[in-house]
Amino acid sequence: MGWAIALHGGAGDIPLSLPPERRLPREETLRRCLSHGVAALKANRTPLDVVELVVRELENCPYFNAGIGSVLTTNGTVEMEACIMDGNTKKCGAVSGLSTVVNAISLARLVMEKTPHIYLAFDGAESFAKEQGVETRDASHFITPENIERLTQAKAANRVQIDYTQPAPEKPLKESSCDSQIGTVGCVAVDGKGNLAAATSTGGLVNKMVGRIGDTPIIGAGTYANSLCAVSATGKGESIIRATVGRDVAALMEYKGLSLKDAAEYVVEHSPKGTAGLVAVSATGEVAMAFNTTGMFRACAKEDGTSEIGIWRSIENGDV
Template sequence: MKHLYTFISFLILFAVLLSGCENQSPETESETVQWALALHGGAGTISQDLPDSIKQEYYEGLEQALRTGELVLRDGGSALDAVEQVVRSLEDNPLFNAGRGSVFTKEGRHELDAAIMDGSTLGAGALTGLTTVKNPISLARKVMTDSPHIFFSGNGAETYADQTDVERVDNDYFHTDRRYEQWERAQEEARAITPEESIHDWIKDTKFGTVGAVAYDSNGNLAAATSTGGMTNKQFGRVGDVPIIGSGTFANHIAAISATGWGEQIMRNVSANTIANYMEFKGASLDEAMDFVLNERLDPGDAGFIAVDNQGNISMKMNTAGMFRASLNSNGDRTVMIWENE
């Protein structure tokens, strides 16, 4: 009888274990994210009264960039390749403030910034004040991989470009009529500011944009890339947050982050790095870390962020009226949005 009880107990235990394996394995497998990608095309005051035709152009531009990164990641490509190709797509699209379609400086020209970072090595490349490089993000990657330095500026950045095979263009290539009209309005508004008015408030109300991408690949690596034409009517030599590693662009073993919004505020709070540090040292989730920076360190209307962590979790949040953004992962979770609720 004792042996019978032992045998029955064994059968029950075996049945429980078998049932557990059958119920849990598919769920665990389906929840595992092999790769993930998020991108943005700028944040700020984006009116929901945009004509449907213009909205569609933006949605299509975001979709095209998303597909570009998807093709890289689903075939086992690296996070670095994905973010570079996504940002190149956005730089080539005149709708966004990066590459062709960049805003005008106070002097009526275009000065471009870009940065890229490899989370697995902390390798980084950054540039500011470019005037003839068609795709600044690709030059930033060459700085990261081929140079002993991290950051080149102005004439030095152009000289470094001369030593590479990146495609060059005349400064007029970046011109679009829409940005030119925006620049003329910005100049008029700047001249109209009275001593009683605050330049600080005027800048916050000015729409500015950036493009960026973050990715997590099938090897568990993270990368971030950001590119911009900067702030409309910006003064001589102004540098924003994008090329400042840790401010507008950051990636490590915890997360990859790209920022958009008011660069000066993003820089003051070293925002991208703060998100990663809050996760690492507080044990916070990606969403919690992003909420901390947006709500406790920045003011309403300052910025938006996209980020992905080392488990493939994606977060895209802003405290602005809107942010052009999109995301996708290996499980097929797909988002393309402009406003908070669509």
């Protein structure tokens, strides 16, 4: 037993040639957010508080596809979504279609704690945010020049882009000011008593249809926690929803007696190649970080002193 925390900044086709100016700010953000999460766990904050705190920090960073870094719909608008879940109680909250809320993950927690519902979306979610007095900004605040360019690239290639999509060969970036490299964020945590929580936040897909909802706010797909484990997934939402990635990890542990590592690897290996990654922790303090993409921005730490910050596959396949 012991506390543990893991977080991700998206999985996808991340090239080994990713230049330092693109890689280092993301790694530094993961390192900083991991440090905040560890400090909160050491201060006996609840796992639910910890995952919200960490994901808020990631939402506030433009280098990832959440909050101010959220990618744009085909109409050039932002539609953010998030989900948070407590493992012991299975209480959860989710939001979609946000265009003015600074921290979608905190609104998701308010849905969980202040309403009789699990999921609010679009105008209803925005109205609830105003009622609760959460921080909002004009929609233009979230639309960055980099994401305008990413949308232009996606439209030129006539495709919807998942996290970390590479430019089409016939459409090289050349001297582009952005790299099309951006990903969903998530965090999972367990305290020394085995209490678990998971949180995930995203802007979705570049050039997605207006109104599209991905796996992030779907309980059991992109986000899930129970008394055995907590899971936050990233990748191609449609594939993750079909595979019920988060719930399947927990089900393999519950019904088949698999370890967290074996359950996570099985689920990811049986998802379509190049579509899925996840971070997970167990009630006993195990950590798993599995992906079937080229890479996944990820970080973790455990009470025993083990820690890792990585992108590409290690000898241990990214698992601790």
